[in-house]
Structures are given as structure tokens and as C-alpha cells.
Amino acid sequence: MVIRRYLVRQVVSTSLVVIALLTLIMMGGQLIKNFGRAALGRIDASVLFSIIGYRLPEFLTLIIPLGFFIGLMLVFGRLYVDHEMAVLNGSGVSRNRLARLLVPLTVIYLAVQAVLMVWVAPWGIRQFEQLTTSQAVRTGFDLVRPREFISSGPYTIYAGALSDDRKNLKDIFFYQRAVREGKPDVMILAKEATRVQMPNDTASVIDLIQGRRYEIFPDSARYSQAEFQSYRLRLENNNEAKFESNNVEALSFLKLVKNWSDPVVASELGWRIFVPFSLIVALMLASALSEVSPRQGRYLKLFPALLIFASLIVALMAIRTRITRDEIGIWAYPAVLLCYAIAAAIFSRKQKLAPKLKKQIQRVRF
Template identity: 80%
Template sequence: MIIRRYLVKQVVSTSLVVVTLLTVIMMGGQLIKRFGQAAMGRIDPSILFSIIGYRLPEFLTLILPLGFFIGLMLVFGRLYVDHEMAVLNGSGVSRIQLARLLIPLTVIYLCVQSVLMIWISPWGLRQYEQLISTQAVKTGFDSVRPREFISAGMYTIYAGSLSEDRKNLKDVFVYKRAEKEGRPDEIILAKEATRIEIANDSASVVDLIQGRRYEIYQNSAKYSQAEFQTWRLRIESDKEAKFDSGEVEALSFGKLLENKNDPVVQSELGWRIFVPFTMIVALMLATALCEVSPRQGRYLKLFPALLIFASLIVALMAIKTRVSKDEVGMWAYLAVLLVYAIAAALFSRKQKLAPKIKKHIQRVRS
């Protein structure tokens, strides 16, 4: 029990430090990217940290398994370097027995990863998509500069001039990209535009005055034209967001089950169900690859081990692509996990197998 508490404390503290460091690095890169978009007028600076917060669970789904694996490698490596493993082995405790003591902790990490992947990460993505769609046009008009084209979501906006309070624009051009294939793009030209503020309404509303509206079909000479005296452009946030097959990462688990016959949905469903079990494979791989001599240092095998664990994640991503193309079934995820688990089990037994194989070879030669 004392050994288990000691190991759990070391693994949790080390893995949390690694996860925090990797999160800061990844989120820092995202924050710099978003600051650049805000400077270009593509998003509202006031929603920067909301965007980062909603995307955080998505990043944690990849960072947490990696942090747990690195934590295991560092803790086991330190046990070898500080001769603690030799003392434990002399007391009759092998590294496989130490790994068994960490099974409850691994199950906890597995449950946390499952909650992140099945519920929290999709919820964050839905909130992120809703936030971006709500702010797209509003941000575009907030950041309009005279005689410059500003892109905001599906819209491109141009104004010849604007008032100091930014509510009245002159010589307005608005281009709206089609949301779905087969639908027309829209071009609106107006002499003037006035922004309308409506209380308790999250929609972005603009009254366009004296202009023309064109509907243009891609790869076709077909178009339609309409003149108007006043045209109200209204964009509402989609609270009940509906996502097509290309946006399944944001679908709730229940909706995935409802459309489980779709190959793309199957790929996402298998990803959420089986990827958390990489925690168990991480424990097995760390147990198999952690052995080092005190002179070598605990970092010697860290990089090769990271490459092996990264190859597991890459293999699962490749399976996700194959399943989405209906080339393999969803159970291919399980096959990949089993292959790595079996390989890890064989590596763990190499100390017992190597002397037997060596004796067998000598016996054959004699």
C-alpha cells in the first residue's frame, strides 16, 4: 500500500506537470494565431479567451494520454537511476507488479479521457461553432475600415465610408458565400447601410438602402437580380446547431448513435470509444520500455518510447480516415490497440525470454 501511494503520487504529479506544460505550449500557439486574426478584423478581440476555453477540451484529448505516458516513463526511469528499482526487485517486487499497482490510477485516467472525448470536447466544439457563427457578421461590421475589404465568416464586406459611431456606412458591398453546395452565392450593393440594435436579440441586423441583390451560381452563367429600396440583412445564431458529416467531431454522442450507419459517423464513434484505452496501452508500453542502467540516465529511452507511442496515435488516426472512407470497419481501432498491447507484453517478458532463447541456441549449436 505504501509503494502504491508513492507511485501514484509520483506519476500524478509528473504527468500533471507534463500536461500543463504541453497545454501552455499548444494554447499559446493558438492564442497567437487568434490575436493575428483579431488584428486582421476576422474575429472580435473580446471573444478570444472564450474561443481558447471552448477549444481546450479538444486539445486535452490528445495531450492527456501523452502526458500520462511521459509521466510513467520519467517515474520508472528515475526508479532505475536512483537504484530504487534494484531495492524493490531485491525485495521481491518486479516492475510488472509495480505496473499492477498503477492499474486503478490508469482506470481513473481512462475515465477522465472518456468523459473528455464523449461529452466535454464535443460540447466545447459546438459552443465554439455557435460563437464563431454569431460573431461573424457582427465582427465584420465592427472592424470595417473605409475602402478596405474585410472577411468575416461567410461574408466579405466593403464600405466607401462610415460614420464615427460605425453605425452608418456608405457605398456598401456585401458578398455572402453559399453555405451548401448547389446554393447560390449572394452579392448585395447598396448606397447606404444602417446597423440596428435590438434589445435581447443576439442577431446581427443591418438595413441596406437603395441597392441591388444578385444570386450567382458557381460554374454557371445563371444568375438572378433584384432591386430594393430597403433590404434588412439579419443573421441569427443557430442555437440548435446542425452539423453535416464533415463536422461530426461536434456531434453529441447520442446523435452519433442515431446515425451510426454513416461511415464518417462510425469513424468518430470508434475514435471516442476506443482512444481512451490508449491509457492502458501506455501503462504496458512504459513498463516494457522504461528499463535503463543508472549510467544511461532516465531520459535515454524516453525519445524512442515517445516515437513508439506517437506511432500508436498516428495509427489510430489513419484508421479513423480509413473507417470514414468505408474501407475498414470500426473494430479496426480495437485491432490496433491489441497489436500494441501484445507487443508491449512481449517486450515486458524479454528478461525472462532472453536467457531461455540463449540457452536454446547454445543447446542447438552443441
């Protein structure tokens, strides 16, 4: 159908421009933040764009619904302002029928959103955490600055002095947090440290001179202490050390399904399943709220409508928090979506409902 192709082309081009603009704004802020971390020596500057790339799918899960809604509002508003909607209505094409013509496009956006939320975004979070953790392993001693604590992942390193070639350190403090429950934290104090170049070994190998090594068990008074004259410390890099994230947002969909009885896991599982359906609500709201007169301009109702749709996202986030605290069940996600869909249906029928309500009010008065 010609009308469908026209609408799809307009909505896709407008929504993609909005999504690209919002992505540029959000990722620009993240890039500036990570530039600051690199300047402080917390991460290597060479991995900045890798970090941004891994975080991009996570940001897109929030940007796509918002960009799609704004694109719909702008396209429908232009149809009213340019009198195209009046021509279409005169030809027997109603506003609701135009919305139905966009259902296939909405389903495509919904599928993209679902793939991002179920698979791509968790994978990106896992890769991001793995990269930031490996930075402490691979470049922890490379990024050491005199009399400054460098902390990333499970490692915290301090050196009182540093040689110009960055191979000799004085007054070393090294702390390694246990990555598994039941394992002790390790703390090492040494007078001197020297980097050792090992052929065909990408790990950081350090020879510590004259110090003490402590093993500390969290939430317990137990600890062990050992003195040493020379101690070789080997920090495995990312290729050799197995990494497993404990962040629920980074868990795979299958792991969430297996542990859905946990309230925290249930909140994340419901978030991934039901949030993509907000795109259908976006289509219903945009169709109902975009009506303007040619004199008003298509931007008149954009901000109020944007607040209404943003309130839906905020409500879903609030539900996510409540489910995490085990205050409500996962059923709250579809309940909120259904409430907004009903409200959108009521808004879309306001032209028919308003005269009827006016007549009822006049009857009550007389």
C-alpha cells in the same frame, strides 16, 4: 498499500506537470494565432479567451495520453536510477506487479479521457463554431475595414469606404452562404449602407441604399435578381438564430450511434470509443520500456519510448482516415491497440526471453 500510494502520488504529480506544460505550449500557440486574427479584424478581441476555453477539451484529448505516458516513463526511470527498483525487486515486488498497482489510477485517467472525448470535447467544438459564426453576425459590420473583405461563418462583407463613426459605409458588397441544402445564396450590392439603432434589439440592422439583391442557387444556373432603392437587412445574433453544426467532430455521441453506418460517422465513433484505451497500452509500454541502469540516467530511453507511443497515436489517426474513406472497418481500432499491447507484453518479458533465445541460437550453431 504504502507502495501504491507512493507510486500514485509520484505518477499523478509528474503527469500533471507534463500535461500542464504541454497544454501551455499548445494553447499559447493558439492564443498567438487568434491574436493575429483579432488584429486583422476577423474576430472580436473580447472573445479570445472564450475561444481558447472552448478548444481546450479538444486539445486535452491528445495531451492527456501523452502526458500520462511521459509521467510513467519518468517515474519508473527514477526508480531504476535511484536503485529503488532494485530494493523493491529484492523485497519480492516485480516490475509487472508495480504496473498492476497503477491499474486503478489508469482507469481513472481512462474515465476522464472518455468523458472528454465523448461529451466535453464535442460540446466545446459546437460552442467554438457557434461563437465564431456569431462573430460574423454580431460584429461583421463593426469590424469592416475599407477595401478589405471580412469573412467569418456564412458572411462575407466588403466596403469601399467607412465613416469615422463606423455607421455609414460606401460601395457595399454582402454575401451570405446558404446554411441549408436547397436554399439559395444571397448576394447584395449597394452604393451606401447606414446602421440603424433598434431599441431592445441586439441584432445588426442595416439600411441599404440603391442596389441589387441576387439569389443564387449553387450547382445550378438558376438565379433571381431584384433592384431596390432602399432595403433593410437584419442579421440575427446568436441568441435568435438557431445554430446547428455539420462538423462530425461536434456531433453528440447519440447522433453518432444513430448514423454509425456512415463511414465518416463510424470513424469518429470508433475514435471516441477506443482511443481512451490507449492509456492502458501506455501503462504496459512504460513498464516495459523504462528499464535503465543507474549510469545511463532515466532520460536515455524516454525519447525512443516516446516515439513508439507516438506511433500508436499516429496509427490510430491513419485508421481514422482510412475508415472515413470506407477502406477498412471500425474493427481496426481495437486491432491496432491489441498489437501494441502484445508488443508491450513481449518487451516486458525480454529479460526472460533473451537467455532462452541465446541458448536456442547456440544449439543451432553446434
